[in-house]
Amino acid sequence: xxxxxxxxxxxxxxxxxxxxxxxxxxxxxxxxxxxxxxxxxxxxxxxxxxxxxxxxxxxxxxxxxxxxxxxxxxxxxxxxxxxxxxxxxxxxxxxxxxxxxxxxxxxxxxxxxxxxxxxxxxxxxxxxxxxxxxxxxxxxxxxxxxxxxxxxxxxxxxxxxxxxxxxxxxxxxxxxxxxxxxxxxxxxxxxxxxxxxxxxxxxxxxxxxxxxxxxxxxxxxxxxxxxxxxxxxxxxxxxxxxxxxxxxxxxxxxxxxxxxxxxxxxxxxxxxxxxxxxxxxxxxxxxxxxxxxxxxxxxxxx
Amino acid sequence: xxxxxxxxxxxxxxxxxxxxxxxxxxxxxxxxxxxxxxxxxxxxxxxxxxxxxxxxxxxxxxxxxxxxxxxxxxxxxxxxxxxxxxxxxxxxxxxxxxxxxxxxxxxxxxxxxxxxxxxxxxxxxxxxxxxxxxxxxxxxxxxxxxxxxxxxxxxxxxxxxxxxxxxxxxxxxxxxxxxxxxxxxxxxxxxxxxxxxxxxxxxxxxxxxxxxxxxxxxxxxxxxxxxxxxxxxxxxxxxxxxxxxxxxxxxxxxxxxxxxxxxxxxxxxxxxxxxxxxxxxxxxxxxxxxxxxxxxxxxxxxxxxxxxxxxxxxxxxxxxxxxxxxxxxxxxxxxxxxxxxxxxxxxxxxxxxxxxxxxxxxxxxxxxxxxxxxxxxxxxxxxxxx
Numbered sequence: 001x002x003x004x005x006x007x008x009x010x011x012x013x014x015x016x017x018x019x020x021x022x023x024x025x026x027x028x029x030x031x032x033x034x035x036x037x038x039x040x041x042x043x044x045x046x047x048x049x050x051x052x053x054x055x056x057x058x059x060x061x062x063x064x065x066x067x068x069x070x071x072x073x074x075x076x077x078x079x080x081x082x083x084x085x086x087x088x089x090x091x092x093x094x095x096x097x098x099x100x101x102x103x104x105x106x107x108x109x110x111x112x113x114x115x116x117x118x119x120x121x122x123x124x125x126x127x128x129x130x131x132x133x134x135x136x137x138x139x140x141x142x143x144x145x146x147x148x149x150x151x152x153x154x155x156x157x158x159x160x161x162x163x164x165x166x167x168x169x170x171x172x173x174x175x176x177x178x179x180x181x182x183x184x185x186x187x188x189x190x191x192x193x194x195x196x197x198x199x200x201x202x203x204x205x206x207x208x209x210x211x212x213x214x215x216x217x218x219x220x221x222x223x224x225x226x227x228x229x230x231x232x233x234x235x236x237x238x239x240x241x242x243x244x245x246x247x248x249x250x251x252x253x254x255x256x257x258x259x260x261x262x263x264x265x266x267x268x269x270x271x272x273x274x275x276x277x278x279x280x281x282x283x284x285x286x287x288x289x290x291x292x293x294x295x296x297x298x299x300x301x302x
Numbered sequence: 303x304x305x306x307x308x309x310x311x312x313x314x315x316x317x318x319x320x321x322x323x324x325x326x327x328x329x330x331x332x333x334x335x336x337x338x339x340x341x342x343x344x345x346x347x348x349x350x351x352x353x354x355x356x357x358x359x360x361x362x363x364x365x366x367x368x369x370x371x372x373x374x375x376x377x378x379x380x381x382x383x384x385x386x387x388x389x390x391x392x393x394x395x396x397x398x399x400x401x402x403x404x405x406x407x408x409x410x411x412x413x414x415x416x417x418x419x420x421x422x423x424x425x426x427x428x429x430x431x432x433x434x435x436x437x438x439x440x441x442x443x444x445x446x447x448x449x450x451x452x453x454x455x456x457x458x459x460x461x462x463x464x465x466x467x468x469x470x471x472x473x474x475x476x477x478x479x480x481x482x483x484x485x486x487x488x489x490x491x492x493x494x495x496x497x498x499x500x501x502x503x504x505x506x507x508x509x510x511x512x513x514x515x516x517x518x519x520x521x522x523x524x525x526x527x528x529x530x531x532x533x534x535x536x537x538x539x540x541x542x543x544x545x546x547x548x549x550x551x552x553x554x555x556x557x558x559x560x561x562x563x564x565x566x567x568x569x570x571x572x573x574x575x576x577x578x579x580x581x582x583x584x585x586x587x588x589x590x591x592x593x594x595x596x597x598x599x600x601x602x603x604x605x606x607x608x609x610x611x612x613x614x615x616x617x618x619x620x621x622x623x624x625x626x627x628x629x630x631x632x633x634x635x636x637x638x639x640x641x642x643x644x645x646x647x648x649x650x651x652x653x654x655x656x657x658x659x660x661x662x663x664x665x666x667x668x669x670x671x672x673x674x675x676x677x678x679x680x681x682x683x684x685x686x687x688x
Contacts, residue, residue: 005530005534008526008530008533009527009530011526012524012526012527012530013527015524015526016523016524019523019524020523120353125353125354125355125357126355126357126358126575126579127355127546127547127550127575127579128579129578129579129580129581136558145559145560148558148559217523217524220524221523221524221551221554221555222550222551222554222558222579222580222581222583223547223550223551223554223579223580225355225547227355227521228521230521231521231522231523232523235523262527263526263527266527266528266531267527267530267531270516271516271517271518271519271527271528271531272489272516272517274519274522274527275519
């Protein structure tokens with residue numbers, strides 16, 4: 001097949017991978033800090049998308065222009081979803097911090113189902129049309145057919161989020177506190193790190209990136225419903241494990257690898273087995289490198 | 303008939319329900335024991351998705367059954383017995399459908415109106431067969447349900463998928479005169495079955511070829527890989543078997559990419575939700591759906607009744623469900639019985655006037671007198687093209 005087709009598949013995989021990465025970051029950060037798989041994380045992504053839909057709808061009614069709608073709706077989604085992430089940690093995970101790890105895991109699954117059904121009741125079970133927030137540009141002849149402006153926005157946003165997070169973890173006080181907490185919670189507490197605040201911040205930051213992913217993909221695809229968080233969440237979780245859960249570059253790499261695997265298998269073999277191949281690939285990686293592509297060797301966690 | 307109705311009416315005004323029953327059934331000369339049993343209402347179960355993302359297919363059936371029930375109950379019911387509905391949600395999931403089926407069978411219903419999705423219907427039918435219950439679906443179109451002969455208790459007021467696939471292929475090759483066709487499906491019982499038939503019909507026809515045959519993953523984050531593949535295959539038309547959520551995503555992504563490939567789909571897509579979600583990208587999409595019956599006075603009446611009670615136009619399969627409810631009640635009335643054999647006998651042999659036309663059922667359970675037509679989205683609404 002020709003090179004043009006290869007690039008289309010490559011960029012399609014990159015789009016998927018970027019979205020997975022924005023969600024996977026939340027999984028991996030929360031796991032890194034408190035060793036919890038936050039299964040309700042996919043729902044935060046969905047709530048971000050819904051917030052975006054509601055805010056964009058209200059702003060369209062009052063006649064704002066599309067760029068300000070994009071910016072304000074994204075900000076609203078980020079703030080609202082972060083508030084959800086923060087509250088979720090306070091009510092569902094904090095009381096269970098000293099409990100066996102399985103309890104928190106079950107609490108997470110319960111939270112996920114609760115949020116799905118809450119949105120189902122509060123909104124509707126139907127698919128809803130999502131406005132195209134990112135204006136479509138016509139590109140020049142050779143790339144016109146291959147890439148859309150919303151995809152470019154997705155790539156750029158993901159890249160910017162990566163850079164900002166890396167800077168935050170490496171150079172800020174909060175980043176230092178996070179690294180300390182992830183190494184040893186009690187020791188960090190003894191040297192004066194406010195562990196509760198660190199954990200809350202982790203949830204807030206993870207939720208914010210997931211919300212960005214939600215609003216961007218909803219605008220790219222043009223529709224949402226209450227169930228979109230489940231599959232995206234599972235895929236992002238797989239990506240985080242693939243890259244090595246607990247590692248931020250690992251989450252991004254795992255997401256891109258998963259996105260490309262799906263895209264190229266669909267493109268060159270068949271989409272009938274898209275998920276089969278993606279998960280087979282996961283099994284192989286885990287057999288030959290149990291800690292994931294960039295993971296640390298820790299065998300006693302979940 | 304007239305005489306009987308006026309007698310029934312007069313006596314019911316006097317408030318003597320028991321005597322009403324004797325009068326209504328006296329033509330059949332039933333024994334006293336049977337009359338005692340028949341004081342109980344005729345229970346009809348309505349099972350389908352009433353929540354979840356396919357609720358827009360299930361709710362119209364509940365409403366149709368309610369309208370038919372209210373109308374009949376106002377006219378003294380069936381043979382003097384009132385009609386009662388037992389509504390049960392199966393979310394279109396086979397595993398939930400089996401427990402719904404067990405539940406309604408346990409509640410002593412006399413017939414089942416449902417289920418809506420083919421997969422769920424198939425899962426439930428075995429249970430109804432074991433408990434001697436007639437099930438009539440307004441929408442389950444999988445051919446094997448009737449053609450396999452496994453379910454003598456199954457009837458439907460909609461034509462089967464192969465009829466739909468045949469129409470789609472005929473339309474693409476004969477009317478639109480395309481030759482390269484991509485056939486896609488959503489890997490579900492309904493969509494894949496339909497796509498397989500379409501593929502078979504195209505391959506058997508010298509006018510066209512299948513350039514791509516694939517299943518897409520429902521609920522996937524994005525379909526750009528499949529859309530690129532369609533583009534690459536050089537298909538002039540896509541035939542998609544499945545439901546509207548996937549169809550609207552695929553169509554939108556195709557159109558946003560600037561592809562003008564013709565999109566043909568089935569009655570899983572011939573739903574207003576599809577147009578609402580896909581918006582401008584829905585324009586020009588073809589979809590098969592039950593024949594237009596807007597000129598049938600019974601259909602006009604049923605739609606009017608729906609508008610009056612619910613304040614909106616009825617949704618998918620409403621008329622099929624209305625016809626099914628009428629056929630079931632007619633069978634109970636004509637046979638003056640709620641026995642399985644009696645109901646089946648009437649369904650197979652007696653014609654009944656419904657919004658779909660005058661119908662009865664063939665040996666396999668398919669309705670005689672109903673079929674599909676091709677629709678196209680024009681200015682935000684489906685319009686019949688052939």
